[in-house]
Amino acid sequence: MSVHINAKNGDIAETILLPGDPLRAKWIAETFFENPVCFNEVRGMYGYTGTYNGKQISAMGTGMGVPSISIYAHELITEFGVKNLIRVGSSGSYQSHVKVRDIVLAMAASSTSGVNELRFGGADFAPTADFNLFLKAVEIAKSKKIELKGGNVLTSDEFYADEFESYKKWSKFGVLCVEMETAGLYTVAAKHNVSALSILTISDSLVTGERTTSKERETTFKDMIRIALELA
Ligand SMILES: O=P(O)(O)O[C@H]1O[C@H](CO)[C@@H](O)[C@H]1O
Numbered sequence: 001m002s003v004h005i006n007a008k009n010g011d012i013a014e015t016i017l018l019p020g021d022p023l024r025a026k027w028i029a030e031t032f033f034e035n036p037v038c039f040n041e042v043r044g045m046y047g048y049t050g051t052y053n054g055k056q057i058s059a060m061g062t063g064m065g066v067p068s069i070s071i072y073a074h075e076l077i078t079e080f081g082v083k084n085l086i087r088v089g090s091s092g093s094y095q096s097h098v099k100v101r102d103i104v105l106a107m108a109a110s111s112t113s114g115v116n117e118l119r120f121g122g123a124d125f126a127p128t129a130d131f132n133l134f135l136k137a138v139e140i141a142k143s144k145k146i147e148l149k150g151g152n153v154l155t156s157d158e159f160y161a162d163e164f165e166s167y168k169k170w171s172k173f174g175v176l177c178v179e180m181e182t183a184g185l186y187t188v189a190a191k192h193n194v195s196a197l198s199i200l201t202i203s204d205s206l207v208t209g210e211r212t213t214s215k216e217r218e219t220t221f222k223d224m225i226r227i228a229l230e231l232a
């Protein structure tokens, strides 16, 4: 048992899927896992372990933002021995060629979060995906004929930016989309020498203003989850 996770040693698999929304973790477990068992309800941050194709696998919510995912990633790694942390999140597009419902693999995460500036005394740290998980995700997607995009994403500390137009600077430098956790996840994984990958589904576009309905999101999220499940 750790400060925020009420589980015993062995309750959590080496590979865990990490959506921001704890109800998405419950949905993943109930939809895709065989024999899902809930290991955490502390703060309503549901965590489940089951099997998929005979392999043990877990899913747990992380909450929103770098501090929240950093707490859960730290405890999962240091207290429960988790080795592969796969974020399965939603994201807003910054590019006209990145369409609503597309799936993006975050190769790296730029950030407006101050955590790494503090940690590295003002110097930059480039949070990056685990190369092997990235390659494996590409192969899985190919075999399932699921199209992917890959590149730099922005991990923002703001969901409601003061200046909407500020996204255009990132867009100009090729950043594909915005979300709120990947830079934190990749940094904590790097610190503890374990593997992490963020798979993101585009839920809305800052360029066109388009948004998916919750029903459409469920279907497209399924493709992202089908890739993530096979990374175990
Ligand atoms: O859908 P999730 O995984 O929560 O991800 C995105 O959605 C939340 C904002 O609505 C932020 O957590 C952002 O990163």
Ligand SMILES: O=c1cc[nH]c(=O)[nH]1
Pocket (backbone or CB within 6 Å): 090, 091, 092, 093, 159, 178, 179, 180, 203, 204
């Ligand atoms: O963090 C997020 C997630 C989806 N869409 C956004 O605009 N931001």
